[in-house]
Amino acid sequence: MKVLVLVEEYNGSLKRSSCEAITAANQLTSSDNITAIALNASESALKSAGKYGASNAVNANESSIKGEAPALSKIISDYAQQNSFDTVLFAADSIGKEVAPRVSVKLEAGYVSDCVGLEVNGSDIVATKPVYAGKAQAKVKINTANNILSLRPNVFTAKVIAEGTEANYSEFTPTLDDKSKSVKITSISKNEGKLDVAEADIVVSGGRGLKEPENFNLVENLANALGGAVGASRAVVDAGWRPHSEQVGQTGKTVSPSLYVACAISGAVQHLAGMSSSKFIVAINKDADAPIFKITDYGIVGDVFEVLPKLTEKIKARH
Amino acid sequence: MNILVCVSRVPDTAAKIKVAGDNKSVETAGVKFILNPYDEYALEEAIQLQESKGGELTVLTVAGDEATDVLRTALAMGADKAIHVKANQLEKDSFYVANNIANVAKELNPDIIFLGKQSIDFDSFQISSLLGGLLDLPSVDVVSSINYADGSITGEKDIEGGKESFETSLPAIISVQKGIKEPRYPKLPQIMKAKQKPIEVKEAIETPLRTEILEMTLPEKARAGKILTGSDADIDELVRLLHEDAKVI
Numbered sequence: 001m002k003v004l005v006l007v008e009e010y011n012g013s014l015k016r017s018s019c020e021a022i023t024a025a026n027q028l029t030s031s032d033n034i035t036a037i038a039l040n041a042s043e044s045a046l047k048s049a050g051k052y053g054a055s056n057a058v059n060a061n062e063s064s065i066k067g068e069a070p071a072l073s074k075i076i077s078d079y080a081q082q083n084s085f086d087t088v089l090f091a092a093d094s095i096g097k098e099v100a101p102r103v104s105v106k107l108e109a110g111y112v113s114d115c116v117g118l119e120v121n122g123s124d125i126v127a128t129k130p131v132y133a134g135k136a137q138a139k140v141k142i143n144t145a146n147n148i149l150s151l152r153p154n155v156f157t158a159k160v161i162a163e164g165t166e167a168n169y170s171e172f173t174p175t176l177d178d179k180s181k182s183v184k185i186t187s188i189s190k191n192e193g194k195l196d197v198a199e200a201d202i203v204v205s206g207g208r209g210l211k212e213p214e215n216f217n218l219v220e221n222l223a224n225a226l227g228g229a230v231g232a233s234r235a236v237v238d239a240g241w242r243p244h245s246e247q248v249g250q251t252g253k254t255v256s257p258s259l260y261v262a263c264a265i266s267g268a269v270q271h272l273a274g275m276s277s278s279k280f281i282v283a284i285n286k287d288a289d290a291p292i293f294k295i296t297d298y299g300i301v302g303d304v305f306e307v308l309p310k311l312t313e314k315i316k317a318r319h
Numbered sequence: 320m321n322i323l324v325c326v327s328r329v330p331d332t333a334a335k336i337k338v339a340g341d342n343k344s345v346e347t348a349g350v351k352f353i354l355n356p357y358d359e360y361a362l363e364e365a366i367q368l369q370e371s372k373g374g375e376l377t378v379l380t381v382a383g384d385e386a387t388d389v390l391r392t393a394l395a396m397g398a399d400k401a402i403h404v405k406a407n408q409l410e411k412d413s414f415y416v417a418n419n420i421a422n423v424a425k426e427l428n429p430d431i432i433f434l435g436k437q438s439i440d441f442d443s444f445q446i447s448s449l450l451g452g453l454l455d456l457p458s459v460d461v462v463s464s465i466n467y468a469d470g471s472i473t474g475e476k477d478i479e480g481g482k483e484s485f486e487t488s489l490p491a492i493i494s495v496q497k498g499i500k501e502p503r504y505p506k507l508p509q510i511m512k513a514k515q516k517p518i519e520v521k522e523a524i525e526t527p528l529r530t531e532i533l534e535m536t537l538p539e540k541a542r543a544g545k546i547l548t549g550s551d552a553d554i555d556e557l558v559r560l561l562h563e564d565a566k567v568i
Contacts, residue, residue, distance in 0.1 A: 068485075069448060070457055092444075094478040098460050101413070101445040105452030110529035111413070113443050126533065131441050135336040136345060138441075139534040143527070182457035183487045188478070196480035202567065226568065244498050245477065250332045250439055251356050251497055259567040270332040277538065280565040282557070288546075297542050298560055302549020310551065314558050315568060 357435025
């Protein structure tokens with residue numbers, strides 16, 4: 001197997017989800033068959049792919065694009081075809097999820113998205129993927145000679161396997177026609193300093209039991225004390241208390257952080273689907289029969305208005 | 320403007336999922352099925368576009384016989400006609416669906432194709448970009464607002480922790496985010512009228528499965544399930560457990 005991994009640089013280093021994808025590639029083949037590819041990255045960030053087990057790193061230099069899917073997928077497909085890669089891995093983030101299907105069309109490859117597990121069975125790749133927002137999971141076999149996979153962030157642990165090893169760095173000059181430049185990203189606005197609920201390692205979510213939108217400050221305070229992101233149930237998003245970007249659940253975001261704290265959330269099926277794969281789940285709810293308690297590691301049966309301020313203070317006191 | 324909206328039929332979000340006897344699919348008996356919620360947003364965007372610019376609005380699904388109900392719902396919301404690509408095989412991968420949509424799109428030549436950003440059954444997030452690849456057209460996902468110009472559009476899409484502004488030429492494929500426009504509820508007269516609207520049935524092109532489900536399971540994770548109270552001592556205990564057991568703080 002010869003594996004190409006799309007990686008991305010953020011603030012001078014490889015993104016964590018990129019390092020996770022390189023680590024996962026090591027489950028499929030040996031380091032010398034793994035190449036990391038990035039668009040407009042720095043040489044130093046790309047060379048650091050070596051310590052996660054990618055022997056080679058390629059920088060695609062094309063300053064006229066910013067990761068638009070038609071252009072980036074052409075670059076990756078061209079590079080993969082010219083260098084006989086049979087497998088391409090992506091992080092299942094906003095770029096990976098748009099680019100991977102297009103690459104699968106070019107490489108005539110089966111594609112499994114948002115994988116949480118990988119196995120090699122003879123010459124076949126079998127991937128595990130959550131379906132129905134995590135209410136079930138499917139083991140999916142790729143039947144084609146070429147394979148495309150995208151990996152859910154925060155699930156595969158990034159591992160340094162060769163400290164100090166640098167990847168062999170090279171550059172690739174893409175050829176893009178007008179058609180592949182049909183989509184243009186004209187500006188990017190990030191909520192600076194605000195963690196996205198889907199990327200955060202700790203998520204504190206609030207529900208209807210908070211009674212008023214203003215009371216979300218209790219949730220925000222705990223999230224800040226823990227260094228986490230704020231999430232919300234569908235009920236409070238539909239009520240207009242919180243933006244849809246914070247919604248956790250089947251018609252919002254599916255999250256799997258290390259710690260999920262559900263505050264005054266009863267635990268509707270569609271909410272549980274979006275967070276039940278979290279590593280540790282804490283729930284605070286005054287109703288001891290709330291369904292959320294069925295899936296928690298630690299539950300507090302109590303009033304959020306009393307428990308949240310106390311818990312926030314005690315966590316702050318640890319720092 | 321000719322508009323194509325692709326829809327799917329999915330279990331209701333409140334449905335409890337059970338694995339069927341074949342261990343590869345989910346039990347459908349007793350499960351309520353609905354029009355995929357994100358597709359409702361796609362339809363609403365399409366209907367309002369048609370109301371302002373005219374043209375024909377076609378809704379399409381690639382599914383078995385059972386999917387007639389969601390096509391009727393889409394027709395009641397405001398689509399002019401429906402195309403039902405009849406899939407005879409039970410298991411369909413994303414490529415199968417996209418290839419069949421692309422085949423119809425080549426005949427219809429729509430100016431714009433709308434979809435929901437994902438269908439909430441397989442959450443594969445593939446169809447829009449597969450269509451982009453198969454039709455060699457621009458595609459943009461998770462779009463939360465659109466402005467229409469002559470032969471092109473501009474808009475915003477959601478990314479992790481923010482938004483991107485984009486522009487693209489038409490024809491294009493757009494998958495929409497929840498909330499782009501609030502979907503209408505069809506009223507009785509529209510539901511009655513929808514029964515007269517045409518549903519054209521086409522046979523699907525069968526393609527070998529590129530990906531195949533071997534097994535479906537329900538996730539089982541043993542949880543400690545420890546229940547505490549809101550007392551000071553118990554909150555201290557929770558902090559200790561988070562530190563020592565869970566090692567998250």
